[in-house]
Amino acid sequence: MSPRLWKVGVAPHVRDNATVAGIMWTVFAVLLPQLFLSAYVFGPRVLALAGVGVGTSMLAEAAMQRLLGKPVSLSDGSAALTGLLLVYVLPPGVSLVLPFWGAIFAICIGKQLFGGLGFNFFNPALIARAFLAVGFPVAMTTTWIMPELPAFLAGPDAVASATPLALLKHSGLAAYLAQYGGPHGLWASFLGFKPGSVGETSPLLLGLGGLYLLWRRIISWHIPVAMIASTALLAWVFGPEGLFTGQPLVHVLSGGLILGAFFMATDYVTSPSQPLAKLVFGAGCGALTMLIRLKGGYPEGVCYAILLMNCVSPVLEDWVRPRRFAPPLKKD
Amino acid sequence: MSEGQHYTVLERLANGLVRENPIFKLALSMCPAVAMTNNVRNGFLLGLAVLFVQVASNVTVSIFRRFIHERIRIPAYIIIIATWVSVSDMGLAAYAPGFYKEIALYVKLIVVFAIIISRLEVFASRNTVWPSFWDGMGMGLGFMFALMFVGVFREFLGSGSLWGIELLPFKPFFFWSLPPAGFFAIGLLMALFLWLERRFNAWRGRK
Numbered sequence: 001m002s003p004r005l006w007k008v009g010v011a012p013h014v015r016d017n018a019t020v021a022g023i024m025w026t027v028f029a030v031l032l033p034q035l036f037l038s039a040y041v042f043g044p045r046v047l048a049l050a051g052v053g054v055g056t057s058m059l060a061e062a063a064m065q066r067l068l069g070k071p072v073s074l075s076d077g078s079a080a081l082t083g084l085l086l087v088y089v090l091p092p093g094v095s096l097v098l099p100f101w102g103a104i105f106a107i108c109i110g111k112q113l114f115g116g117l118g119f120n121f122f123n124p125a126l127i128a129r130a131f132l133a134v135g136f137p138v139a140m141t142t143t144w145i146m147p148e149l150p151a152f153l154a155g156p157d158a159v160a161s162a163t164p165l166a167l168l169k170h171s172g173l174a175a176y177l178a179q180y181g182g183p184h185g186l187w188a189s190f191l192g193f194k195p196g197s198v199g200e201t202s203p204l205l206l207g208l209g210g211l212y213l214l215w216r217r218i219i220s221w222h223i224p225v226a227m228i229a230s231t232a233l234l235a236w237v238f239g240p241e242g243l244f245t246g247q248p249l250v251h252v253l254s255g256g257l258i259l260g261a262f263f264m265a266t267d268y269v270t271s272p273s274q275p276l277a278k279l280v281f282g283a284g285c286g287a288l289t290m291l292i293r294l295k296g297g298y299p300e301g302v303c304y305a306i307l308l309m310n311c312v313s314p315v316l317e318d319w320v321r322p323r324r325f326a327p328p329l330k331k332d
Numbered sequence: 333m334s335e336g337q338h339y340t341v342l343e344r345l346a347n348g349l350v351r352e353n354p355i356f357k358l359a360l361s362m363c364p365a366v367a368m369t370n371n372v373r374n375g376f377l378l379g380l381a382v383l384f385v386q387v388a389s390n391v392t393v394s395i396f397r398r399f400i401h402e403r404i405r406i407p408a409y410i411i412i413i414a415t416w417v418s419v420s421d422m423g424l425a426a427y428a429p430g431f432y433k434e435i436a437l438y439v440k441l442i443v444v445f446a447i448i449i450s451r452l453e454v455f456a457s458r459n460t461v462w463p464s465f466w467d468g469m470g471m472g473l474g475f476m477f478a479l480m481f482v483g484v485f486r487e488f489l490g491s492g493s494l495w496g497i498e499l500l501p502f503k504p505f506f507f508w509s510l511p512p513a514g515f516f517a518i519g520l521l522m523a524l525f526l527w528l529e530r531r532f533n534a535w536r537g538r539k
Contacts, residue, residue: 134510135506
């Protein structure tokens, strides 16, 4: 009889089929319907932008990992996902130079210089967007494309090319309602027929994708729910005509809120992992978003809100540290 | 660095330019390095002013090092630096007013540059006049070199020109002219500088 050998391994002992590559490519696939809708609404140049963004970020990832002497891990899909998310937060009319430089910045400086996947404390796609907003201010704020509305959604006259949030900010609620108001406007906004960044226009498709991720347990409900709820609450309370007169639906459906809540703020690396910390994180993202939208200089605040909360994420993790299993020893 | 140790002129200059370069190695006085490197000319002018103040303060402290009591050395150094900064400030205002108008703010700020007081504390207060003079030269030149190096990078990429002369008909990368880009430029060039130095030392060691 040979002695029985017990194999003792290191933690984690509970295993699961989830892999980094599986999760990343799933999220990538879930995001694709929005890209196809944008290609239909804004024209095929969107696909070129996405190609440049994804291709450049994969090349940059490979080059940086080679330079830093690490194993090249392109197949895990994190670089491709960063590239795609970067293109999703750009206006659809920008030149192809922007996704190129943005992807290089996101991967080389935002991700690899911090130590690669798992060590970056800012979301690489958003940090690249902030970089592009500073470096190419004109292109990042004026190259919106006004979509052709399908017949059943067409309003009386649609001419402006500013995004709904920009219109709301600079021309007030009346101008916004004239352009995007009424049930037509809300439906168009919900389905994705409005000017905006490449990947933020359709709350419907993004929300379905987010629900699928929730169902697969790739993300948990805490951050998206807290973020959307706090945005809606603040939008309702601090309305344009005094307290409790706001229109939460307008703010929830416009801008990058849904994209940010489901796909950006829930990034594993840059958000906390404890449920309570996640709730605070999400609520903070929503509150900062509304603060920037209502009082700040920019019409849209999701990007900076998430980046700011990314900074706070380690502290949140520390505040709500889980209790130890063993009670502390009594001192006597 | 005890007193009486022998420093040669070349060794001091190499020390300031490369081995203990104020910006790339000691990482002191980073505020002017971020603020004044959006073009080469600014870097050169500020570097010139720093060079003068550094050398003059080094020499002064080194002369009076036996008279400055240990307990009040920091205020004494500050007064010496402030004196030389006032001298260069007034001198520039009197004899080169056009030139002065561009860098007036930064010349006054030289009083608080960390690199100057740190060299007084580390070197000039423990060494004789001659090495202190060359230490100041090395540090000042190293500072000027670093500012101009970053300035060349940022001015060429940001506005397509060097020393105000247009080299390219377009602006390749406007981002590099903006204030926040100073942080990135200095970080990247610092990495490049350290990498080059390491490669050079390895190459010299192999030979």
